[in-house]
Amino acid sequence: MSIIDKLQAKPFLKWAGGKGQLISQMQECLPKDLFCSGRIKNYFEPFLGGGAVFFWLASEFDFENIYLYEINSEVANCYRTIKNRINKLVSELGELEREYFSQIDEKREKFYYSRRAEYNELILSTAPNNTVRKAALLLFLNKTCFNGLYRVNSKGEFNVPFGRYKNPNICNESNLFAVKEALKNAEIINGDFSKCLQYADSQSFVYFDPPYRPLSQTASFTSYCQDSFSDSEQVRLKEVFDALDKKGALVMLSNSDPKNIDPKDNYFDDLYREYEIVRLKATRMINCNASKRGEIKEILVRNY
Secondary structure (H helix, E strand, O other), rough: HHHHHHOOOOOOOOOOOOOOOHHHHHHHOOOOHHHHHHHOOEEOOOOOOOOOHHHHHHOOOOEEEEEOOOOOOEEEEEEHHHHHHHHHHHHHHHHHHHHHOOOOOHHHHHHHHHHHHHHHHHHHHHOOOOOHHHHHHHHHHHEEEEHOOOOOOOOOOOOOOOOOOOOOOOHHHHHHHHHHHHHHOEEOOOOOHHHHOOOOOOEEEEEOOOOOOOOOOOOOOOOOOOOOOOHHHHHHHHHHHHHHHOOOOOEEEEEHHHHHOOOOOOOHHHHHOOEEEEEEEEOOOOOOOOHOOEEEEEEEEEEO
């Protein structure tokens, strides 16, 4: 076994709201005894994003079937490319990294915007195009854009500005190969979260990490695809949660806690009143104002 095989896969995308910092708290809320007993055979993650929880669970437990859903077709393409065409992807991404670092500092920003324009041309094209190149460009932009955001405008164009990092780790080859290994038994599905109802059953564990309900008018980072995740979508998600509960699946869901802003705001307490709600401590990592990057709480809802 090579050194790469021994590495635990970690998220390869920087992702707003990533769960890496919360795993130590979340693991206390998992049905680990059922994972170990073999009752839970299937793992579902209908909002894959950066995949921190998936990568952690995949390193700790063996699931017979893994279903990973991602509504953003370009992010889904990136996962599939790592799984199926890793060598070509590493070659493309490595070349982007070499080109970027060969530029003097003041020209790196120009190089970033030229690659962003190329990426937008590819993703907006209706003609078949190079899926590996799109995945490589997405990874490059994710590592060099402002705060690692994935955000698109109403036209579907990636519009995050340049990040001005001194030495971004653009091509982390060893982790990409570890990710490929973690994905070997996973089905990657480009689609809506409700599609998990097709396969989930009483032997399934489902983890929802949807776009968070904004805590304020200026705190929304939900536009990672053209359609925003409104309160009506939060209600639809609750209906899917209920349907999974009736199937006998074990379900866990993360979201923002509106009580951070208004202690009397019971939006999620009311919406999920039939289930257990745990509050976790988190750090606000993405905010243009450093003074507002402090400790907040997030909710964890579960039906077990």
